[in-house]
Structure formats: C-alpha cells, structure tokens
Amino acid sequence: MPTSIFALACALVFCGLAGPVSAQSLESLIKLGEEEVKLQPLSASDLPTLNQDVTSSKASLPGSLGADKTRIGQDRDIDPDTYIVGPNDVLQLYIWGEFDQPYTLQINPEGYVLIPTVGSFHISGLSLTAAKERLSTAVQNKYPNVNISISLVSMRFFTAYVTGAVLNEGSFTIHPTTRVLDIIKQAGGFRGRSQLVALQDQDAGEATNRNTGRRSIQLIHRDGTSERVDLDMFLATGDLAHNPYVRMGDMVHVSFRKHSVSIFGAVNEEGEYEFLPGDTLGDLVTLAKGLNRSKPLISAELWRFQEGTEQAEVVELGGTKETLEELNYETIRHVELRPNDAIFIRAQSLWQSTHTVVISGEVKFQGRYRIEPGVTRIKDVVAAAGGLTDEASLIGARVIRTKVRAEKDPQLEQLKRQSEVAGLTDMNIEDRAYLKTKTREEKGRVAVDFERLFVDGDEQQNILLANGDVIFFPMQRHxxxxxxxxxxxxxxxxxxxxxxxxxxxxxxxxxxxxxxxxxxxxxxxxxxxxxxxxxxxxxxxxxxxxPQKERIDYWALTRETIPTIFNILTLAALLKGAFF
The missing domain is CATH 3.10.560.10 (Outer membrane lipoprotein wza domain like)
Incomplete structure (x- = not known):
C-alpha cells in the first residue's frame, strides 16, 4: 500500500476512535486522499535537492531563503548590466519543464556558487547579467530540456574605505546601492582646515565646507582604476553620474581643495567654489544653482588675479551698466576660467534699486550685503560677514569702487589710440608719463590703510561705502x-x-x-x-x-646705419666741392 493511502487509513481509524465523523468531514478527507494519490514522484533519480523533498510538479518557491532579512534601501531598480555581484549576494535559480526546482544560491567568501550536480562557478566581480548567463549556460548544458530563471533576491554587505579630509577615516560596512555621498556621511562628513562640519544632522545641500575638495574626490577601485567624483556638481544638478555607487573594497579619498573661483551677483547662491581645470563660466553658474533672472542681466566682469601678486585684471565680458542693455549670457558661458578668478554678474535691480556691496576673500561669510548709503562703513560690512579669518592679509586688502571703474577717461583713451598708431616716440614727456601712470594704476581703488584701521583703530580709514563697492581681503602670503x-x-x-x-x-x-x-x-x-x-x-x-635687456641686432643696426653714414659723407663731399 502506498505510504499516502496508509496514512489516510490511519487517519480514518483515528477519527473513528475519536468519535463519529460527519459526512462533510469524511468527504473532505476522501478528497484529500484522492489528491495525494495523483501525486507522482519525479523520474529523475539524480535530481539535485537543497534540503527539500521534491515530489510535486507544482512545487512553490520557499517562503524563507535563509537570506539576510535586513532591508536595503534603493533609489532605483537594480541595473543588471552595471550591478557587480560578490560574496554573500543571494540568487534565486528556478528550473521548470522536465522537473520543477527552486535553488537558493549564495556566493561564498571566495566568490563561488555551488549548484548541486552541475558544478561550482566563480561569478564574483561579474555583472549580474554576465553571472546569469554563465550559470544559465552551465545548467542548460546539464539539463537541456528545462527552462531557467535567475534573479537577485538579496544584496550583500561589504567593506569600503574613506580617507582624507573627513571626520572619521577608516573602513565602513556598506551595500551595493551606497553612493559616495552616503559613505562620506557614514564617515562623519567633511573636515575643514579650521573647523569640522558634520553631515549627519544636516541637509546634504547645506552641509558645506569651503576648504574640502568636494569636486575632486577620488574613488579608487580594487583593480587600480579610479574616477573623479564631483559632489558639488551632483548637489547642483541632481545628476547621479557625479555621485556613483561604491564597490566592494573601494577607497574614497577626500582631499583639501587646491584652487578656488568665486561668483557674485545675479546667481542663486553666491560664493566661492572649488576650481577644476577646464571649468568655464557656465560650470560656475551651474554650481551657483543658476542665474537669478528676476531682473534683466546688464553686465558681467571677470576679475583675474595675477599669479604671485594681489593685482587684478578686470575684463568686461559683456553688457554695459551705462546703457542697461540686456546681457546675452549664451555668448559668455564658454569663457574658460583660471584659479582665483572672480565673476560678477550684475542685474539691473542690483545697481538701480538695491544698494549693496560685495565682500570676498578671507572673511568668514563671503557674499553680497545690503548697505545704507551715507551710513554703512567698512567695519560694518566686515562684522556682518563674520569678521576676518586668521589668514586675512591687511596689507593687500582693498576697496574697489566699481562705478569709478566704469567711467571713461577721455584723455587716456586718446593717448592709447595715439600710442597704437604712432607709438610713444611722438608723445611729449608729460603725455608719456600720464599714459604710463594711468595704465599701471588700479582704477577705482579707494585709498584705505587697512592696518591703521584694524590694528591702530584709526577710524578715519573706516570710509563710507557706495553702491557696487567690492571689498577684498587676500590670504596672507609669507x-x-x-x-x-x-x-x-x-x-x-x-x-x-x-x-x-x-x-x-x-x-x-x-x-x-x-x-x-x-x-x-x-x-x-x-x-x-x-x-x-x-x-x-x-x-x-x-x-x-x-626684466630682460632688449637684445640689439647689431647686424641689422649696421645695415640701417651704413646708408645713413654714406649719405652724410656724400653730402659733406658735395658741400666741400661747392664751397672749396
């Protein structure tokens, strides 16, 4: 008697001993027995099992896969072409056709998975797509008359590292959907040159540290390759390409920034940003969260500080404050920047309605500040900006009156045109001296002795500020x-x-x-x-x-001089013959 019929008979006897059985209960038991009789064992004697008794062609997936129950947050569906499998990832292999059988496949620490009767396969380091193809091919070779489905059912946890300018360097346990910004948060956030800024309790977009290289983070992979991560650009654009996933064994290295550029005026977030080679004005505007177009843009200036000095060359990029013609931003967005450049984009409202000044350099909070004409002085704005940093240089500090810079000097313009046509030789001594002096001076610079103002307390140096003034405190250069x-x-x-x-x-x-x-x-x-x-x-x-001495081409000088000498001698001979 088959085991199932025997079990049914025992159940009937037990029910009889226990008491009368209703017609409905008996009918249910008989139906159950008939269903059990229909079940046939599979003919494949070598059918692989994984601690399961497979007897039905209608086998269902197990309720528990023995996988880690921890739920891993995802920001999107897993892309099998980019997801890299590794130790402790759990795959579900399901076979149906000639026989039905589910398998739970967990990648072991050496990177292998074992499919009973099929073999052991190293798939760690492969994309999910490639791993599926390798396992499917192996199973199909063993059992050609079955259908196969493979899926990822549980993601692993692994170790990666964070070093450099973070609060807590070291190793961290993460998962495959952890991105660079996430692991930096686990490391406590960015560490500044003079202060510590934690990210855990702050919004990522607001937790900034102006001294860390947030745009030049190195993501170094185990195979020796690396990629640069630009988190500032990610926070400005939301483009996840600038915030990639961290892989097993990766090292995230955060360095201190080397160079900076600044932008002020008609942008949504004025301030200083890390400079990377190849940056353009458009990149800087993007980092500043775009242009503020509430009012027409009327001008843009590039202040380029000369290397090794505190002198700035001011380049008009477009527009004019005098005519208030609207600036065409598209014509200047591709202008390439250099380290320490400062961009000023002016809107009509900033110049015509609101009285403001810009303070930049070594102050705690750079930016634009509203002033009251005839009342606000230098110290008032410095105090509003949080005061000077320990690195501020009073010697090189200055106030630039931009309205004066826009004024034209008719005499200077005339002398420039004259020098371009005829050179300096045709000018008199006074005009030449005037041209040299005016060309060298920093136009619009206000005479202020910042050492006397901040060290000696000389309030005569605490001048009244005007709309559009720029206050700049360079870093001390020892x-x-x-x-x-x-x-x-x-x-x-x-x-x-x-x-x-x-x-x-x-x-x-x-x-x-x-x-x-x-x-x-x-x-x-x-x-x-x-x-x-x-x-x-x-x-x-x-x-x-x-400077270098001007090199004299003696041969050319000789060639130019000989004809002159010859002409003089000839003239002298003629005069001698005529009078003597």
Missing part, C-alpha cells in the same frame, strides 16, 4: 615673489627687516641679460613700483621684478 631674469625665479620665504640684496642673493643672483636699470620692487600694500635698489627694505607680499 613670501616674496622674485620674477624675471634671476637664476631661480619663484617664491622666497619672507624674513622681517631684509632688503632687496638678500632676496636677489636667495634667488641665485642676476642673469647675464638682466636689465637692472629697469628692475622694480612692486609694493603689495599700494601696488606702487619703485626703482630697484639693493638697500630697499622689502615688506611681506612685495614682488621683485627684473
């Missing part, structure tokens, strides 16, 4: 820049009470073609150029500039 025709041009550490001779010696001395007569000492405090003398006292931030 160096002297020696450039031009010296043996070792570059930055030399500043030492108090040292004179020009000392720094020239430290730079290896003059080159053979150095033009000592026209060498200059450029004062950081005022921008004034002084004739270079060995006994001049050098102050911190000053620059020593030694």
């Amino acid at each position: 160096t002297i820049n020696v450039s031009g025709q010296v043996q070792r041009a570059g930055l030399i550490g500043y030492e108090p009470d040292r004179k020009v001779r000392y720094y020239i010696t430290k730079a290896g001395g003059y080159l053979y073609d150095a033009d000592k007569r026209n060498a200059r000492l450029v004062r950081a405090r005022t921008g004034v150029r002084e004739k270079l003398k060995d006994n001049l006292l050098v102050e911190v931030g000053d620059e020593i500039w030694v």
Whole structure:
C-alpha cells in the first residue's frame, strides 16, 4: 500500500476512535486522499535537492531563503548590466519543464556558487547579467530540456574605505546601492582646515565646507582604476553620474581643495567654489544653482588675479551698466576660467534699486550685503560677514569702487589710440608719463590703510561705502615673489627687516641679460613700483621684478646705419666741392 493511502487509513481509524465523523468531514478527507494519490514522484533519480523533498510538479518557491532579512534601501531598480555581484549576494535559480526546482544560491567568501550536480562557478566581480548567463549556460548544458530563471533576491554587505579630509577615516560596512555621498556621511562628513562640519544632522545641500575638495574626490577601485567624483556638481544638478555607487573594497579619498573661483551677483547662491581645470563660466553658474533672472542681466566682469601678486585684471565680458542693455549670457558661458578668478554678474535691480556691496576673500561669510548709503562703513560690512579669518592679509586688502571703474577717461583713451598708431616716440614727456601712470594704476581703488584701521583703530580709514563697492581681503602670503631674469625665479620665504640684496642673493643672483636699470620692487600694500635698489627694505607680499635687456641686432643696426653714414659723407663731399 502506498505510504499516502496508509496514512489516510490511519487517519480514518483515528477519527473513528475519536468519535463519529460527519459526512462533510469524511468527504473532505476522501478528497484529500484522492489528491495525494495523483501525486507522482519525479523520474529523475539524480535530481539535485537543497534540503527539500521534491515530489510535486507544482512545487512553490520557499517562503524563507535563509537570506539576510535586513532591508536595503534603493533609489532605483537594480541595473543588471552595471550591478557587480560578490560574496554573500543571494540568487534565486528556478528550473521548470522536465522537473520543477527552486535553488537558493549564495556566493561564498571566495566568490563561488555551488549548484548541486552541475558544478561550482566563480561569478564574483561579474555583472549580474554576465553571472546569469554563465550559470544559465552551465545548467542548460546539464539539463537541456528545462527552462531557467535567475534573479537577485538579496544584496550583500561589504567593506569600503574613506580617507582624507573627513571626520572619521577608516573602513565602513556598506551595500551595493551606497553612493559616495552616503559613505562620506557614514564617515562623519567633511573636515575643514579650521573647523569640522558634520553631515549627519544636516541637509546634504547645506552641509558645506569651503576648504574640502568636494569636486575632486577620488574613488579608487580594487583593480587600480579610479574616477573623479564631483559632489558639488551632483548637489547642483541632481545628476547621479557625479555621485556613483561604491564597490566592494573601494577607497574614497577626500582631499583639501587646491584652487578656488568665486561668483557674485545675479546667481542663486553666491560664493566661492572649488576650481577644476577646464571649468568655464557656465560650470560656475551651474554650481551657483543658476542665474537669478528676476531682473534683466546688464553686465558681467571677470576679475583675474595675477599669479604671485594681489593685482587684478578686470575684463568686461559683456553688457554695459551705462546703457542697461540686456546681457546675452549664451555668448559668455564658454569663457574658460583660471584659479582665483572672480565673476560678477550684475542685474539691473542690483545697481538701480538695491544698494549693496560685495565682500570676498578671507572673511568668514563671503557674499553680497545690503548697505545704507551715507551710513554703512567698512567695519560694518566686515562684522556682518563674520569678521576676518586668521589668514586675512591687511596689507593687500582693498576697496574697489566699481562705478569709478566704469567711467571713461577721455584723455587716456586718446593717448592709447595715439600710442597704437604712432607709438610713444611722438608723445611729449608729460603725455608719456600720464599714459604710463594711468595704465599701471588700479582704477577705482579707494585709498584705505587697512592696518591703521584694524590694528591702530584709526577710524578715519573706516570710509563710507557706495553702491557696487567690492571689498577684498587676500590670504596672507609669507613670501616674496622674485620674477624675471634671476637664476631661480619663484617664491622666497619672507624674513622681517631684509632688503632687496638678500632676496636677489636667495634667488641665485642676476642673469647675464638682466636689465637692472629697469628692475622694480612692486609694493603689495599700494601696488606702487619703485626703482630697484639693493638697500630697499622689502615688506611681506612685495614682488621683485627684473626684466630682460632688449637684445640689439647689431647686424641689422649696421645695415640701417651704413646708408645713413654714406649719405652724410656724400653730402659733406658735395658741400666741400661747392664751397672749396
């Protein structure tokens, strides 16, 4: 008697012993027995099992796969072409056709999965698509008359590392849907040069640290390849390509920023941003969350600070504040930037309705501040900006009156045109001196001695500010820049009470073609150029500039001179013959 019929008989006897059985109960038991009789064992004697008795062609998936019950948050469906499988990932293999059988396949620590009677296969490091293809091919080769379905049912946890400018460097347990920003949060957030900024209790878009390289994060993979991660661009655009997934064994390295650029005016988030090679004005506007187009844009300026100095070249990119013609942003968005550049995009409202100034550089909170004409002074704006940082340089600080910069000097413009046509030789001494002086001066710079204002408390230096003023505090440079025709041009550490001779010696001395007569000492405090003398006292931030002598082409000079001499001698001979 089959085991199932025997079991049914026992049940009937038991029911009889226990008491009378209703017609409905008996009918139900008989029906159950008939269903059991219909079940036939599978003919495949070598059918692989995984601690299950497979007797029915209608086998159902197991309720528990023995997988980790922890739910892993996902921001989107898993892409099988990009998802990389690894140890402790759990796959569900389901076979049907000649026989039906589910399998739970967990990748072991060595990266293998075992399919009983089929084999062991190394799939760690493969994409989910490639892993499915490898396992499907193996099963089909063993059992050609079955259908196969493979799916990922549980994702693994693994270890990755975070180093550099974060609060807590080390290893962290993450999962395959963890992105770079997520693991940096686990590491406590970014660590600044002078303060610590935690991310756990802050919105990611607001938890910024101006000293960390948030745009130059290195994601280093186990195979030695790496990619640059730009989290600022991710937060500005929402493009997940700038916030990739972290893989098993990856290292996320956060460095301190090397270079910065700034943007002020008609953008949604003014301020300083990390600079990367190849950045354009359009990239900077994107980082600043786009243009504020509530009012027409009327002008854009690029302030380019010269390397090694505190002098700025101002380039008008488009538009005019005088005519209020609307600026065409599309014509300037591809302008390439350099380290330390500052962009000012002006809207009509900022110049015509609201009285504001911009403060940038070494203050705690850079940006644009509203002023009251005739009332607001330098110290008021510095206080509103949180005060100066410890790195602020008072020597190179300045106030630029942008309205004055926009004014034209008719005499200077005429002299420039004249010099372009005829050169400087046709000018008189006064005009030549005027042209040189005006060309060299920083137009619009207001005479303020910041050392006397902040160190000595001289309130006469605490001038009233005007609409559109720019206050700039550079970083302290404890160096002297020696450039031009010296043996070792570059930055030399500043030492108090040292004179020009000392720094020239430290730079290896003059080159053979150095033009000592026209060498200059450029004062950081005022921008004034002084004739270079060995006994001049050098102050911190000053620059020593030694030009190259003009090379004389003696052969060309001879060719030009001989005809003149010949003509003079000829004329002299004629005069001699005529009078003598």
